[in-house]
Amino acid sequence: MSKYKCIIFDCDGVLVDSEPTSIQVLVDIANAYGANIDLDYGMKHFKGSFFVACKQMIADLTQRELPDDLEAIYRVRSFEAFEKKMEAVDGVRDVIGNLNLPFCVASSGPESKIKLNLGLAGLLPFFKGKIFSCYALKKWKPDPAVFLWAAKTMGFKPEECLVVEDSLSGVRAAKAGGFDVFGYTAHDPENELQTLATKTFSKMDDLLALINNEMA
Numbered sequence: 001m002s003k004y005k006c007i008i009f010d011c012d013g014v015l016v017d018s019e020p021t022s023i024q025v026l027v028d029i030a031n032a033y034g035a036n037i038d039l040d041y042g043m044k045h046f047k048g049s050f051f052v053a054c055k056q057m058i059a060d061l062t063q064r065e066l067p068d069d070l071e072a073i074y075r076v077r078s079f080e081a082f083e084k085k086m087e088a089v090d091g092v093r094d095v096i097g098n099l100n101l102p103f104c105v106a107s108s109g110p111e112s113k114i115k116l117n118l119g120l121a122g123l124l125p126f127f128k129g130k131i132f133s134c135y136a137l138k139k140w141k142p143d144p145a146v147f148l149w150a151a152k153t154m155g156f157k158p159e160e161c162l163v164v165e166d167s168l169s170g171v172r173a174a175k176a177g178g179f180d181v182f183g184y185t186a187h188d189p190e191n192e193l194q195t196l197a198t199k200t201f202s203k204m205d206d207l208l209a210l211i212n213n214e215m216a
Contacts, residue, residue, distance in 0.1 A: 002101065002162075002211045002212055002213075002214050003214050004101065004160065004161060004162040004180070004211060004214060005101060005102070005156050005160040005161065006101060006102045006103065006104070006151065006154050006155075006156045006160060006161045006162070007099060007101055007102075007103040007104075007161070007162050007163075007164060007211070008103070008104055008105070008106050008147055008150050008151065008154075008161055008162070008163045008164070008174075008179070009103060009104070009105045009106070009163075009164050010105070010106065010107060010163070010164060010165045010166060010167070010170050011105050011106075011107035011109060011114050011117065011118070012107065012109065012117070013047070013048075013089070013166040013167065013184070013186075013187060014089060014092070014164055014165065014166050014184055015088065015089060015092055015105060015117075015118065015121070015123055016086060016087070016088060016089060016117045016118065016120075016121045016123070017086075017087050017088070017089050017090075017121075018082060018086060018117050019043070019047055019166075019187065020039065020043070020187075021078070021081045021082060021085060021086075022078045022081070022082070023039065023042040023043055023046050023047065024039055024042065024081075025074060025077050025078045025081055026042055026046050026054055026058075026074065027039055027041070027042040027046075028077075029058070029070070029073070029074060029077070030042075030058040030061065030062070033058065033062045033064050033066065034062045034064065035058060035061045035062050037061065043187065044190075045057060047166075047167050047187070048108070048141065048165075048166070048167020048168060048169040048170050049108070049140075049167075049169060050108045050109075050134060050140040050141070051071050051074065052071075052140075053140070055070055055071070075110075075113070078113075079113070079116060082116060082117055082120060083120065086117055086120035086121050087121055088121040088122060088123055089184075089186075089204055090204060091203065091204030091205045091207075092123075092204050093122075093123070094204075094205070094208075095204055095205075095207050095208055096123070096126050098208060099208065099211075101211075102154055102155075102156075103126075103130070104127065104130035104131070104132060104150050104153075104154055105118070105127050105130065105131055105132065106132040106133075106134075106146045106147055106149075106150040106163075107131075107132070107133055107134065107146075108133075108134045108140050108141050108146070108169075108170075109133065109134075109135070110133055110135045111131055111133040111135065111136070114131050114133060115131065118131075130154070132146055132149055132150040132153070133146070134146045136149075137149060140169075141167075141169040141170050141172070141173035142168075142169045142170075142172035142173040142176060143173060143176075144173045144174065144176040144177025144178075144179075146173070147161075147163055147173060147174055147177045147179055148177050151177075151179075158177050158178035158179045159178060159179075159180075161179055161180075162179070162180050162181070162182060162211065162214075163179045163180070163181040163182070164181070164182050164184060164207065165181055165182075165183060165184065165193075165197070166183065166184040166185070166186070166187060166188070166193075168192055168193065168196070171183055171193055171196045171197050172196065175196065180198040180214075181197050181198050182197060182198060182199050182200065182201060182207070182210060183196070183197030183199070183200040183201075184200075184201060184202075184204070184207075185200050185201065185202045186202055186203075186204075188200075
């Protein structure tokens with residue numbers, strides 16, 4: 001039996017394969033203001049960040065003042081892109097279906113985005129009433145607040161929970177909150193998570209075995 005009593009999943013890149021799509025929209029917006037960057041740059045610098053931080057990075061790159069409604073523009077464009085193509089991360093449906101522990105999702109994105117993407121990927125029924133958004137707290141990863149909120153609401157202490165993350169900011173947030181964190185490295189070509197996460201894995205099919213191997 002696993003020593004963990006609850007699993008807290010990140011959303012983008014862990015449950016749904018949304019990051020290349022959302023980051024490409026950010027890259028396109030940045031390039032419209034003269035950033036001259038590509039998706040690889042975006043995946044390295046924007047992945048796991050909340051919009052305000054991404055906007056500041058774009059402003060720093062372009063040395064231009066960006067419009068106040070840029071997030072609204074980004075949300076419209078990204079939601080349109082998600083509706084054209086959104087899939088669950090390969091293997092995660094089997095993980096959730098066979099997980100004999102309570103679980104939830106804690107994400108830096110707004111709740112509307114979390115629900116949209118989980119719904120498009122066919123995962124929303126698994127997470128009804130178990131969605132935690134940084135926007136509700138106005139505190140974003142690497143601040144651990146969203147994970148602490150999720151754990152408390154689910155009825156567990158941080159040391160009883162496992163966080164599953166795919167970004168540096170998410171892993172740092174989990175560690176700062178006193179959680180064990182498994183880093184999903186399918187989109188981590190430079191192995192940045194390996195030295196920070198409790199464990200890392202590259203195939204979602206391996207997650208259940210890793211959880212079950214953590215004996216109390």
